Structures are given as structure tokens and as C-alpha cells.
Amino acid sequence: MQRDSLIKPAAIAFAIALVAYATLYSCDDHLRTRKGPWEVDFAADTNGAPTIVIRQPGLGVERFQLVFAGERAPTNFTPVTVRFDTPQQKVPVGEFLYDDLMYLPGVVTLNLFGHGIELLPRTLIVNGREEPWRATATLELKPEAKKPLPPVPKKKKRY
Secondary structure, three states: OHHHHHHHHHHHHHHHHHHHHHHHHHHHHHHHHOOOOEEEEEEEOOOOOEEEEEEEHHHOEEEEEEEEOOOOOOOOOOOEEEEEOOOOOOOOOOEEEEEEOOOOOOEEEEEEOOEEEEEOOOOEEEOOEEEOOOOEEEEEEOHHHOOOOOOOOOOOOOO
């Protein structure tokens, strides 16, 4: 008799836990993706200097352009847009160093033509200096201002 009396409360508790989990999971998923990812266009200007255009509509960044003065785009380079919505995206030029995309737009760190570039929601860091986000802006990065970021150390395998 006691076994039958425990089944109904256990089933009710399980149903409540299942509904609560589904609700909280969907709320967390919405919070993680609501602002969307960084979108970076890799291109070259009319003089052949490489450029990137950063967009992040959730933060009000529409066209923040970085021009790498004194550099040349590779000869086989074709313009491409990279959306940083999954970890460790490939970049057409330079080096991908780090990302934290748990809550988009997240943090993306790149080494492009020797310039350290960090995309953070609160600010843009270029060569160790903070630049406030603006809807549209153009920054020219000169070769003498290069300050590359150190590479992220690889994790050692543990056995």
C-alpha cells in the first residue's frame, strides 16, 4: 500500500522538475544568443590595404572599420565574412587566438598583420589600447603601432 502512495507524489515532482528545467533552459538559451555574434568582413580597400569591418547589431555597431595601412592583402585573397557564432572560427588572414562565446557576442581575440585585436562587448582593444564602440568609424592602423598579443598556450594533455 505504501508503494502505491509514493508513485503519485514522485510523478508530480518529476513533472514539475521537467517543466522547470525546460523553462529555465529555454530562458538561458535566449539570454546566450539574443544579441547575436560578431560579424567581421575581411576585405581590401582600393589601394590593396587589408581592411576588416566589424558589425554587431545587438550593440549598435553597424560599420566599425579597421584599415591596416602599410600592409598588402595576399595575392589570392578573396573577401569573406566570418560570423563568430561557433568556437575557433578560421580567419582568412592573420591568426585566431581566443574566443569565449558562451553569451554572444562574447570575446574574440585575433592577431592580424601583427596587430592585437580584441572584440569585447564593452570596448574594442587594438594594440593594447581601448577604443569605444561607435556605430560607424574608421581606424587606420600603422605598422609602427603594432603590438601583437602573445599566443594562447596550448593545454597539456593529462593522462
